[in-house]
Amino acid sequence: MNVKFLGAAMSVTGSCHLVTTDKYKILLDCGQFQGGKALEELNEKEFGFDPAEIDFMILSHAHIDHSGRIPLLVKRGYSGRIYCTDATADLVDIMLKDSGYIHEKEAEWTNRKAERSGKPFVEPLYTFEDAAESIKYLEPVLYGQLHEINPDVKVRFSDAGHILGSSIVELWINEGEHVSKLVFSGDLGVKNKPILRDPETIAEADYLIMEATYGDRVHESSFDSLGKFFDIILKTTRRGGTVVIPSFAVGRTQELIYHLNIFYEEHRELKAELDKIMVYVDSPLATSATEIFRRNAQVFDEETREYILKGDNPLDFKNLIFTRSSEESRQLNFNPAPKIIISASGMCEAGRIKHHLKHHLWDSKCSVVFVGYQAVGTLGRSLVNGDKDVSIFGEKIHVNAEIYNLEGFSGHADRDDLLEWLSSFITPPKKIFLVHGEEESKKGFAHTVKEVLGYDCTVVEDVSEYDLNSDQLLSIEDTKNRVASREQLTDVKNQLSKIHEDLEAILYNANLAVGNGRTEEEINEITNLILELDKSSFKLGLAVTKKEE
Ligand SMILES: [Zn+2]
Structure with a gap:
C-alpha cells in the first residue's frame, strides 16, 4: 500500500491524500489551497492523478480546504462515491455551491479587467452548476457505523469535534491475506466546545495520518x-x-x-x-x-x-x-x-x-x-x-x-490536545505522518512526540509518496520552494507598481510646480530624472515578469 500526500503537505490548506492498495485508489479529502495568490494557483493545476482512476473518495469534513476541489474532481472525470457523515453532506452542499458562485464572480471580475487591458479571458475554477452536480456523488454514513464499501475496504467515522459533521476516518483495508488499518485524523477539535461533542479517541492503527496545525502552540483557554x-x-x-x-x-x-x-x-x-x-x-x-x-x-x-x-x-x-x-x-x-x-x-x-x-x-x-x-x-x-x-x-x-x-x-486542537489524543492509542501506530501544518508546527510536534511518547513521526514536507509496506519514501517534489519564489516575485511586482504610482504622483506635482517660481528648465530636468527612474523600474518589472514565466 502506498500513500501520496498531494495537499496539506507543504501548507495547511489543500488537504488531499491518495491511498493506493493492490486493487484500489482511495482519495482522502480533495481540498482547495487557500492563502495567497501563489498557493491558490495550485488549484488550477493537475491533481497529480487521473480523477477517472479513483475508485472512491472519503471526506473528513466540510471545510473548503478539505472539500473545495470536489466539483473540479468530478468535472475532470471522477464518478465514484464520496463517503462522509450526514451533517458533512448537508454542509458541503451549501459550501460547495457558495464556493462555485464565488469562483464565477471572481472570473467575471478578472474578465472585466482583462477586457479593458486586452488580456486573455479566464474560466472559473468551477461553477455553481459544477458544484451542484458533484453533490450527487455524496454518500452519507452515520457516525460509529462500520460501513463496508466493498469486500476489501471498510470505513468508520468517529467524531473529531472540529466542526459539525467532522470526522476521524478509520479504514480497514484487505490486501490478499493481509489486513491493515489506516487512520486519518482529519482536523481535530478541542474538548469542551459548545454545541460539539469532544473528539473521540482511537484505540489502534497501523498507519496514522495526523494533522498538526497547532503542533507547536498552546492556545489560551x-x-x-x-x-x-x-x-x-x-x-x-x-x-x-x-x-x-x-x-x-x-x-x-x-x-x-x-x-x-x-x-x-x-x-x-x-x-x-x-x-x-x-x-x-x-x-x-x-x-x-x-x-x-x-x-x-x-x-x-x-x-x-x-x-x-x-x-x-x-x-x-x-x-x-x-x-x-x-x-x-x-x-x-x-x-x-x-x-x-x-x-x-x-x-x-x-x-x-x-x-x-x-x-x-x-x-x-x-x-x-x-x-x-x-x-x-x-x-x-x-x-x-x-x-x-x-x-x-x-x-x-x-x-x-x-x-x-x-x-x-480555535477549532483546532493545540499541542497538548494533539499529544493527549495521540497518547490515547493503546498500541502506538507503526507509522505516523504529520500533515496540515506550517513546517515549524509539524517539526515542533514531532519533537514533542519523540520527547514525551518516544514515537518517531514522519514530517510530510512536500508533495511526496511513501511505500507503507517497505517503509520507504518513493518520491518528493519541490512545490514548497516554487510557491515561495512565486510569492516573492508577486511581492516585488507589488512594490514596483507602488514605485510606479509614486513616480507618477511626483511627476504630476513637478508639473504643478511650474507656476511656483521654478524655471521651466529646472522642471524639465526633474521630469527627465523621473522618467529615467520610471523607465528603469519598468525594465525591472519586465525582468521579474520574465523570470516568473
Ligand atoms: Zn477544518
Whole structure:
C-alpha cells in the first residue's frame, strides 16, 4: 500500500491524500489551497492523478480546504462515491455551491479587467452548476457505523469535534491475506466546545495520518478568550464603536452566536445596555449554515441537547439579525449605532467582510476581533501581524481600529490536545505522518512526540509518496520552494507598481510646480530624472515578469 500526500503537505490548506492498495485508489479529502495568490494557483493545476482512476473518495469534513476541489474532481472525470457523515453532506452542499458562485464572480471580475487591458479571458475554477452536480456523488454514513464499501475496504467515522459533521476516518483495508488499518485524523477539535461533542479517541492503527496545525502552540483557554471577547464588546460599544468579527461562516459563527446568546441571557444587570447592541450575522453562507446546525441537533453535545429540550434555541436570541441581501449588508455601513458585525470570509480574502473592514478599519472607536486561523499571505494575517496600512479593493486604508486576536476560539486542537489524543492509542501506530501544518508546527510536534511518547513521526514536507509496506519514501517534489519564489516575485511586482504610482504622483506635482517660481528648465530636468527612474523600474518589472514565466 502506498500513500501520496498531494495537499496539506507543504501548507495547511489543500488537504488531499491518495491511498493506493493492490486493487484500489482511495482519495482522502480533495481540498482547495487557500492563502495567497501563489498557493491558490495550485488549484488550477493537475491533481497529480487521473480523477477517472479513483475508485472512491472519503471526506473528513466540510471545510473548503478539505472539500473545495470536489466539483473540479468530478468535472475532470471522477464518478465514484464520496463517503462522509450526514451533517458533512448537508454542509458541503451549501459550501460547495457558495464556493462555485464565488469562483464565477471572481472570473467575471478578472474578465472585466482583462477586457479593458486586452488580456486573455479566464474560466472559473468551477461553477455553481459544477458544484451542484458533484453533490450527487455524496454518500452519507452515520457516525460509529462500520460501513463496508466493498469486500476489501471498510470505513468508520468517529467524531473529531472540529466542526459539525467532522470526522476521524478509520479504514480497514484487505490486501490478499493481509489486513491493515489506516487512520486519518482529519482536523481535530478541542474538548469542551459548545454545541460539539469532544473528539473521540482511537484505540489502534497501523498507519496514522495526523494533522498538526497547532503542533507547536498552546492556545489560551477558551474561558480566558471569552472573557476578553465580552470586555472588547463592552469597551468598544461604550465608546460608540462597532465590533467587526471576521469569522468562518461554518462552525465559528455558530459558536459565537451560542456564546452571545448566553451572554445576553445571563447578564441581566447589563440588560438596558445590551438591548441596544444588535448582533448582525452578515454572511448568506453563515445564515444557511446556521439553519443546517439547527437541523442536525442529533450530533450536538449533551449540554446543548438539554438546552434544546428546555424549549430554547441555542442559536437564536432577540438581538440577533441575519442579513440576507447585499442591500441590507450595505445599509449596515450607514448605521452609526454601536453594534456587532459577524461576517465572512474568516481570513478576509473574500466576501462581505472586506466591505466592513473598509468602512471600519480607519475608525479608532472600532475594534476588529479575529477568532480563527489566519493563513500566511491573507489580509487577516497582515492585520493580526499589526500592519498599519492595508489595501482593500485597491484602496489604501490606514488602520486605526483596535485589532485583537483571540486564540481560545480555535477549532483546532493545540499541542497538548494533539499529544493527549495521540497518547490515547493503546498500541502506538507503526507509522505516523504529520500533515496540515506550517513546517515549524509539524517539526515542533514531532519533537514533542519523540520527547514525551518516544514515537518517531514522519514530517510530510512536500508533495511526496511513501511505500507503507517497505517503509520507504518513493518520491518528493519541490512545490514548497516554487510557491515561495512565486510569492516573492508577486511581492516585488507589488512594490514596483507602488514605485510606479509614486513616480507618477511626483511627476504630476513637478508639473504643478511650474507656476511656483521654478524655471521651466529646472522642471524639465526633474521630469527627465523621473522618467529615467520610471523607465528603469519598468525594465525591472519586465525582468521579474520574465523570470516568473
Ligand atoms: Zn477544518
